[in-house]
Amino acid sequence: MQDATGAGKGSAGTILITGAAGFIGFHLAQAMLAQGWRVVGIDNHNSYYDPALKAAREARLTPDPRYRPVRGGIEEPGLLARIFAEERPGAVVHLAAQAGVRHSIDNPRAYVQANLIGTFELLEAARACPPRHMLLASTSSAYGANTEMPYRETDKADSQMSFYAATKKSTEAMAHSYAHLFALPITVFRFFTVYGPWGRPDMAPYLFTSAILEGRPIRVFNHGDMKRDFTFVTDLVRAIGLLVGAVPGTDPAGEFDSLSPVAPFRVVNIGNGAPVQLMDFIAAIETATGRRADRQMLPMQPGDVPATWADTTLLRALSGYAPQTNLQDGVAAYVDWFRSFYGTD
Ligand SMILES: NC(=O)c1ccc[n+]([C@@H]2O[C@H](COP(=O)([O-])OP(=O)(O)OC[C@H]3O[C@@H](n4cnc5c(N)ncnc54)[C@H](O)[C@@H]3O)[C@@H](O)[C@H]2O)c1
Numbered sequence: 001m002q003d004a005t006g007a008g009k010g011s012a013g014t015i016l017i018t019g020a021a022g023f024i025g026f027h028l029a030q031a032m033l034a035q036g037w038r039v040v041g042i043d044n045h046n047s048y049y050d051p052a053l054k055a056a057r058e059a060r061l062t063p064d065p066r067y068r069p070v071r072g073g074i075e076e077p078g079l080l081a082r083i084f085a086e087e088r089p090g091a092v093v094h095l096a097a098q099a100g101v102r103h104s105i106d107n108p109r110a111y112v113q114a115n116l117i118g119t120f121e122l123l124e125a126a127r128a129c130p131p132r133h134m135l136l137a138s139t140s141s142a143y144g145a146n147t148e149m150p151y152r153e154t155d156k157a158d159s160q161m162s163f164y165a166a167t168k169k170s171t172e173a174m175a176h177s178y179a180h181l182f183a184l185p186i187t188v189f190r191f192f193t194v195y196g197p198w199g200r201p202d203m204a205p206y207l208f209t210s211a212i213l214e215g216r217p218i219r220v221f222n223h224g225d226m227k228r229d230f231t232f233v234t235d236l237v238r239a240i241g242l243l244v245g246a247v248p249g250t251d252p253a254g255e256f257d258s259l260s261p262v263a264p265f266r267v268v269n270i271g272n273g274a275p276v277q278l279m280d281f282i283a284a285i286e287t288a289t290g291r292r293a294d295r296q297m298l299p300m301q302p303g304d305v306p307a308t309w310a311d312t313t314l315l316r317a318l319s320g321y322a323p324q325t326n327l328q329d330g331v332a333a334y335v336d337w338f339r340s341f342y343g344t345d
Helices: 023-035 051-061 078-087 109-127 163-182 204-214 233-244 278-289 313-319 327-342
Strands: 011-020 037-041 068-070 091-093 135-138 186-191 218-220 267-269 295-297
Touching: 011 023, 011 078, 011 278, 023 037, 023 051, 023 233, 037 051, 037 078, 051 295, 068 078, 078 109, 078 278, 091 109, 091 233, 109 163, 135 163, 135 233, 163 186, 163 267, 186 233, 204 218, 204 278, 204 327, 218 313, 233 313, 267 313, 278 327
Parallel strands: 011 037, 011 091, 037 068, 091 135, 135 186, 186 267, 218 295
Antiparallel strands: none
């Protein structure tokens, strides 16, 4: 079995994924198993949203004997250190987090616990048992109040608008210091609104689709004047898989590279590179469901930004690939999954 990171130390072919029962983690675990990796997946199955969805995702992974599920919180002292020592993973993809912009306004402590303390425990475990490459999920929300579009990884990003974004930006800084101090190669991804089958029930595709199918009104914030660089999950995990092999080192990918001047560390956007108007997203769900939405127009929500748009130049340079699923196909795949999973017509 081949380790795409070319791991010299550690058991080649083992990848550790935190948050593996989550939306993106589940898709990534499936993709890495299909590529011949052994996958260790950690998740605490917390109740931020229905744990039954997390269990259903995990149930699709566990029949594969190369998948090892570990149930626990990443912030628990000693848990990650023990798993790293047992497994010596060649690559680590860190997705476990308390996500959600709005929830962070009322429940900031959960973000300190999972995002700050959890990421700290992960970095400490990696310091003791260094993988060849560690990859961490951050967010387009890290660009905060920036107005220049598309967002570039080398842009200054110091004006986060939500506590969620603030914790994610903090994890980027924490990771940089470990990359520098302990020569740990680290890539930070900034994901742009990911959607697709098995998606999160707290995100717009679920909220809109469930309301439209049940005949309830949908809530449209900022009176519909929003743009998001929606990224289809299959595209996203393909990009992650390619970046696992793009270990940051001394060989920069060009003048636009965000490679640190002192550490094997870089930030990479993973987005579609083509922002979509929220009203067009709603129209695509209407087409896929064959129903009209009853739109309830509302003002902007605190913590939100009106637009996101990824510059994908660096992603293309590093991986030769960037997401490309068009909105109609992506939304149709999501609605098909929604109907079969939730048994709605
Ligand atoms: N989905 C998006 O659009 C999006 C956009 C930007 C960034 N991200 C980031 O990508 C990552 C994955 O997001 P997702 O959409 O799959 O979210 P998700 O909530 O579906 O997945 C996260 C998983 O981590 C687990 N988890 C949370 N806290 C944990 C802890 N303390 N210990 C162990 N497990 C824990 C949860 O149970 C969940 O299964 C997150 O870091 C998120 O911040 C997602």
